[in-house]
Amino acid sequence: MNNTNVLIIGSGMAALQLAKRLHCHTNVIILTKSTLKDNNSYLAQGGIAAAIGKQDSPIKHYIDTIEAGRNHNNREQVLEMTKAAPVLIKKLREDGCLFDQDHSGSLQLGMEGAHSEKRIVHSGGDGTGRKIIDYFSESLSDNIHVLENMFVYELLVDPLYNYCYGVKAKNQDGVIQNFYADHIVLATGGAGQLFNFTSNARTVTGDGIALAYRAGAEITDMEFIQFHPTLLSKNGNGCGLVSEAVRGEGAILITEDETPIMEGIHPLKDLAPRHIVSQTIYDYLKNGKIVYLDISMIRQFSERFPTITGLCKKNGMDLSSGKLPVVPGSHFLMGGIRVDSYGRTNIQQLYAIGEVASTGIHGANRLASNSLLEGLYLGARLAERIESMNRKPTVLPSNFSKGIVNDIISTLPTIEQIQCSMMENVGIVRQEKGLRKQKEWLEKFGYSQWKTTDLDGVSIGDINRLYMVITSWLMTTSALKRTESRGGHYRTDYPFEDDANWLGKRIIHRQMGIEVEQNEQIEAAFAT
Template identity: 55%
Template structure:
């Protein structure tokens, strides 16, 4: 018997269970019909996630000379044509309506003196189409809007760490999740529809823009349960994080370059001239790789914001970040790339359904094909809003059902002292699975992870572990998935850059996805056969 069997203190039931509390989660919860009850469980607090940190804005073709077709083309070009074109078409066409619906709800986006929406420009966009709020605090603006207008059929549980999806042994349906509260007590949440909206895995790296909570939990949860992963090699490194004392301290929005910021070396010379036709507004992977090349040679890179009018008013979040870290933004802002966004993740259809019945994924945790190999700036909040609404509409159309199920817990004999330390995972990921990768480095990282029995942790019961230990398990699994997929893709494309394969190989790799799925344990298959008999 596992220790946790005597620790289950409560059971909660709902029609819809959402794991995560970002924009995608709240859009879904808001759109679920009133006669269905919704539970959101979140690892920390409601606003402690990437959505709240999002600075730039939401991309939507609402300008007078803009059109969704232009947004569509820009998304494909940034994604290096690895995108699902139908998904891109649908989301870019829906974007203006999503913005209008938020405006109708009272979401306070920035407007000019005439009351018109102010549209920003960001890298790889062909038009000004970035809707923003609070200057450079769009994510916070949208999250405040959602949190201040919670639907009556929603209950939120904070500081609740989800650690194991429960799969019905008779039919293979996901029926809920096990979680631990702040005191380490186990809670079973059951639901007809279980939605993963936990974000990506930016905290796998020592240099990142991501919130401390974003450690790949949803990815590992789904993979351990048998869900398919895809495109895990495509990690976007944001070109400009504030870089002080050898550490990244926070995000410097790409919109700064859209308003005239210039990347320069220590002599003040532009580093992007001649690198790409868009210069400082080149796609993120181009800018990040260029900056990385300078830093690797020991040459610092700065963001010169002298041409940005009213910098502290337009970018109050960035200005405050600089001031907190002793940087005078009136001079030059020292920057370095850091992990920012996962284009891959849990493989879903355009509605958000995974290959496991009853399990869904939306937001950054999901891989819909929208972003391709490299996310276009400000398309992330857009996708979260779209997928949250799309999945809610599909769930609303389903009949309410209460099915019986059989769930049996596994035992575990693995001690927690066999886990790698969090900082060691982050350091190894940055060194070997970061901006520039090689076969030698990727294999070294994979061997290192496997020396900690990471393959066993993909199967083991986790009830006996503390939340911090489970987080390390999840980080190890997510790190292995990224490295394994990066090793298999023998080309460079978008956010995936191989020094030993520095070019795109369109003949072999165009449109080809790497899909990862854990084989179910033989013991589980025997249990299913026995139950069926």
């Protein structure tokens, strides 16, 4: 039997920060569905936002985060995170993680969209995620055991006392293993692969959210999906991310005849919040125009952006033209499993951190380079919380409940069908007709049996498709329920923010259905 103190599902920034911050006498098992570095954190080109500059402050960082999040944020959480950011960077540097410096030895600080100051800390130019994940993975202590290619498909929850005591997982051969722990932490990432245009790693399919939903965890803010404005485009398809830092260095979006498309759209022009830039590009593409990122003004581009340069060469792009064709694609999920400021869910002993969790920090639209920061922040906070608790052995229920075996798997759509339909009906621009069409289509695939189906005998690929359908439904129904536009949620039939009816309200999926709750500070809904 696999017993441990802390079981972490996922291997991105939040997961590894948590593991590293736990005491060396705490036994930790990390389960990851692919390999240790096959995740969004590793792909992250942008950096980490932190108010380190002389003219900057955590309050300025806080204000920018609230503005980007369109006042849907948990303000207390945002302020605590922006205050912690410089300390988190300092701690990483002291522990040996290297960041880019100028000639005087000071940290280089970059500018990105919707930031009022230069505050983006980088490592390896545009390879920050790769550098930090490499640092974490190479410094894991002996108390941390990583098991790769383990797909967690069920949370073991005692229904009588509402606590999670373990998980079921399958290896590549489909062999089932049970893992038990005092603390189970979901850090599985977001859901970008639900759309056919995405910057996300191939593993990021939203399975952690569906996993938690089936177990009875509350899910919230699923309508808020950030579409990154600039994926490198090849034959009209996205083939990799072009970091927002490129526009921070002066690049602008233009049409083929070199018309700047962000002129007159927003005071920040090309550095406007991502949802505004993405929607503008989408409008041009819809009208048959090609949109380019003009990089001709950036000196020594290949040195400043080696990852993007490699991506361009891989796809046969000529950098000497000074123009990169771009399309928007799904990038970050602001919603997810509802948690408090320590990552606690409504199920005892079950936590969620990173992109799979909805802390309220990002609000309706994430500020650039706040995602790696949030992972560091919540990983550290949860480690402190776990270490402060008295150790007690996990008590396993005497009876293991079994689900119902039914035949919904054979009816499931293909991954390509899910991705294309989600992009068409729940993508950058939405309206009631398309959302209702998508909801009805998804519910054809065994809706009434999603929470009860026994998955022990189902293949990993089929479970993944089922979980993509469930998470897609959570997104679609939330987008249909919110009759306004805010942040990453844009509806043509309700094109404006509606503060009178929606400010501070969150759409929450619970076991008994979907509810709208008036509670801006998520923390207040949880017992201390």
